[in-house]
Amino acid sequence: MHIVTTPVARPLTAQERTERCAAPAFGTAFTEHMVSARWNPEQGWHDAELVPYGPLLLDPATVGLHYGQVVFEGLKAFRSHTGEVAVFRPDAHAERMRASARRLMMPEPPEELFLAAVDALVAQDQEWIPDDPGMSLYLRPILFASERTLALRPAREYRFLLVAFITEGYFGPAQRPVRVWVTDEYSRAAAGGTGAAKCAGNYAGSLLAQEEAQRKGCDQVVWLDPVERNWVEEMGGMNLFFVYEAGGSARLVTPPLTGSLLPGVTRDALLRLAPTLGVPVSEAPLSLEQWRADCASGAITEVFACGTAARISPVNEVSTKDGSWTIGAGAPAEGGVAAGEVTGRLSAALFGIQRGELPDSHSWMRPVSPARQSAIT
Numbered sequence: 148m149h150i151v152t153t154p155v156a157r158p159l160t161a162q163e164r165t166e167r168c169a170a171p172a173f174g175t176a177f178t179e180h181m182v183s184a185r186w187n188p189e190q191g192w193h194d195a196e197l198v199p200y201g202p203l204l205l206d207p208a209t210v211g212l213h214y215g216q217v218v219f220e221g222l223k224a225f226r227s228h229t230g231e232v233a234v235f236r237p238d239a240h241a242e243r244m245r246a247s248a249r250r251l252m253m254p255e256p257p258e259e260l261f262l263a264a265v266d267a268l269v270a271q272d273q274e275w276i277p278d279d280p281g282m283s284l285y286l287r288p289i290l291f292a293s294e295r296t297l298a299l300r301p302a303r304e305y306r307f308l309l310v311a312f313i314t315e316g317y318f319g320p321a322q323r324p325v326r327v328w329v330t331d332e333y334s335r336a337a338a339g340g341t342g343a344a345k346c347a348g349n350y351a352g353s354l355l356a357q358e359e360a361q362r363k364g365c366d367q368v369v370w371l372d373p374v375e376r377n378w379v380e381e382m383g384g385m386n387l388f389f390v391y392e393a394g395g396s397a398r399l400v401t402p403p404l405t406g407s408l409l410p411g412v413t414r415d416a417l418l419r420l421a422p423t424l425g426v427p428v429s430e431a432p433l434s435l436e437q438w439r440a441d442c443a444s445g446a447i448t449e450v451f452a453c454g455t456a457a458r459i460s461p462v463n464e465v466s467t468k469d470g471s472w473t474i475g476a477g478a479p480a481e482g483g484v485a486a487g488e489v490t491g492r493l494s495a496a497l498f499g500i501q502r503g504e505l506p507d508s509h510s511w512m513r514p515v516s517p518a519r520q521s522a523i524t
């Protein structure tokens with residue numbers, strides 16, 4: 148797909164970029180460019196361009212603003228220790244965006260458009276990515292209904308945008324363990340609903356429970372299944388993994404994709420990676436009571452959450468309306484090791500691939516070079 152490139156007239160200097168990226172709060176340190184493309188039934192996808200990052204002019208009757216035909220993605224580009232930049236599994240994110248679009252009756256952005264947009268933006272703004280191994284470039288593709296109408300039907304015009312920002316981990320630079328709150332009052336998704344799609348409304352609906360979690364002194368909310376309110380599903384923006392036993396007998400369990408949780412790309416990567424490290428995996432339902440009992444008996448030794456933004460974050464404490472419990476050794480002492488042994492091993496393996504320090508035997512990394520940039524401009 149041809150992307151017409153119109154870069155900023157006066158790029159920021161290296162020093163200005165560094166200042167903008169100093170300890171950036173998540174989703175604030177945006178780079179200087181964005182990609183935009185449009186869709187209508189007559190022309191299909193058209194007007195793909197890379198332009199300076201900036202505000203949009205939207206009609207008040209833009210459908211996406213009213214009826215929520217909005218889906219998005221989140222993926223990352225990393226700078227390797229040798230300086231090259233590569234994007235983690237953009238094809239898998241393109242595929243998920245297509246699935247989300249199908250669920251919301253939107254035109255599916257072709258993989259070719261998605262990848263060309265990623266290549267173009269990362270090539271253009273790659274100098275933003277610091278050498279600091281804890282920092283990466285978070286890419287945010289979004290697709291929304293842009294037709295001007297308030298008719299309640301699938302829109303006939305859409306806009307695809309890609310923006311990017313520099314980020315540390317979601318929970319800050321270190322792999323800080325997180326406390327979670329299990330809500331039994333709110334649901335993130337309904338049976339037959341949009342839980343498996345990465346659509347904007349899922350996140351709006353989760354904010355109240357997230358606020359409740361924070362009021363309870365927790366970092367994140369854990370969602371139970373929406374029908375029985377019994378089975379552990381996922382977190383606000385992360386999937387969950389449970390480590391049973393330890394050492395050579397350690398094995399991983401993660402909730403199955405029931406249709407109400409998001410099929411995480413990191414989750415999928417860990418399901419493939421763990422067995423290569425000698426850790427068997429299974430997708431099996433886990434009830435809240437079983438989670439508590441298996442922590443009490445010591446059968447569960449570690450729990451972690453994973454996602455593009457959060458990377459791999461150990462979970463060390465669970466709170467419910469009926470009480471709290473800790474996992475493994477609980478919170479580490481000041482300066483102590485945050486992640487359990489298996490969590491640490493998986494995290495190092497994944498991060499090693501993303502940073503180009505370990506062989507990419509699954510072909511997950513898509514290198515972005517200045518040469519690729521010149522091919523598409």
Ligand SMILES: Cc1ncc(COP(=O)(O)O)c(C=O)c1O
Pocket residue numbers: 221381382383384385386409410411412413414453454455456
């Ligand atoms: C609700 C939810 N679950 C899980 C994830 C993890 O998915 P991924 O690993 O693709 O980032 C995310 C983040 O995208 C999310 O928003």
